[in-house]
Amino acid sequence: MAGPDLLRPDPGLAIVVMGVSGCGKSTVAAMLAEALGCGFVEADDYHSQTNKDKMSRGVPLTDEDRLPWLESLRDAIRDRLGRGEDVAVSCSALRLGYREVLREGDRNYKPGSYGSCRVKFVCLEASAEVIAERVERRAAEGDHFMPASLVRSQLDLLEIDAAEGITVVDATVPAHAIVEATITQFREELASTAR
Ligand SMILES: Nc1ncnc2c1ncn2[C@@H]1O[C@H](COP(=O)(O)OP(=O)(O)OP(=O)(O)O)[C@@H](O)[C@H]1O
Numbered sequence: 001m002a003g004p005d006l007l008r009p010d011p012g013l014a015i016v017v018m019g020v021s022g023c024g025k026s027t028v029a030a031m032l033a034e035a036l037g038c039g040f041v042e043a044d045d046y047h048s049q050t051n052k053d054k055m056s057r058g059v060p061l062t063d064e065d066r067l068p069w070l071e072s073l074r075d076a077i078r079d080r081l082g083r084g085e086d087v088a089v090s091c092s093a094l095r096l097g098y099r100e101v102l103r104e105g106d107r108n109y110k111p112g113s114y115g116s117c118r119v120k121f122v123c124l125e126a127s128a129e130v131i132a133e134r135v136e137r138r139a140a141e142g143d144h145f146m147p148a149s150l151v152r153s154q155l156d157l158l159e160i161d162a163a164e165g166i167t168v169v170d171a172t173v174p175a176h177a178i179v180e181a182t183i184t185q186f187r188e189e190l191a192s193t194a195r
């Protein structure tokens with residue numbers, strides 16, 4: 001007879017690549033999904049048109065603007081973890097409260113039990129100058145709704161509680177190196193996932 005561990009489906013793992021606009025979240029999370037052969041959730045695709053219009057006008061989102069967006073991302077994570085899948089997510093997730101909504105993508109998450117949560121975060125960090133240069137270049141190329149004028153508000157909002165144990169990574173090293181370091185970091189958790 002199969003033991004209880006064999007009957008229970010292996011849990012998936014969600015790795016959220018976070019940080020301010022322009023730090024490289026989308027680039028890294030897409031490459032991570034490719035490397036892991038798993039799904040990719042791009043948070044920008046989950047914004048309402050109202051939110052996108054607001055940011056395009058150079059107005060930072062409020063917590064009220066962000067909540068339904070974060071909840072839809074939480075639900076997308078929950079779907080995938082519920083199917084035992086891994087998923088790479090690109091989301092700014094600047095504040096602890098925002099990350100707590102995303103952690104609820106793990107149905108078993110108890111607030112504050114960061115270590116056992118199946119939703120993990122990697123924060124990409126770069127200087128304000130590097131970020132501004134990247135966002136300005138991207139905006140000049142007409143590639144993105146996010147204006148460089150919002151970078152300051154993003155940097156002001158970014159906070160990480162030391163108790164969360166989030167690894168902060170240098171966002172100026174090549175993206176493939178960030179992906180490799182991330183896979184190494186979560187090797188054990190990924191190994192327990194059914195694939
Ligand atoms: N490791 C890296 N080294 C150099 N340039 C990078 C790196 N990662 C991303 N970039 C470049 O920086 C710019 C911003 O990257 P990307 O769009 O992935 O950031 P983002 O954090 O997802 O931004 P946003 O949140 O505004 O969508 C892009 O032009 C991208 O090619």
Ligand SMILES: O=C(O)[C@H](O)[C@@H](O)[C@H](O)[C@H](O)CO
Pocket residue numbers: 020021022043044061066092093094146154
């Ligand atoms: O929380 C926020 O202020 C926004 O969601 C932004 O961070 C954007 O999603 C994105 O980073 C811009 O491209």
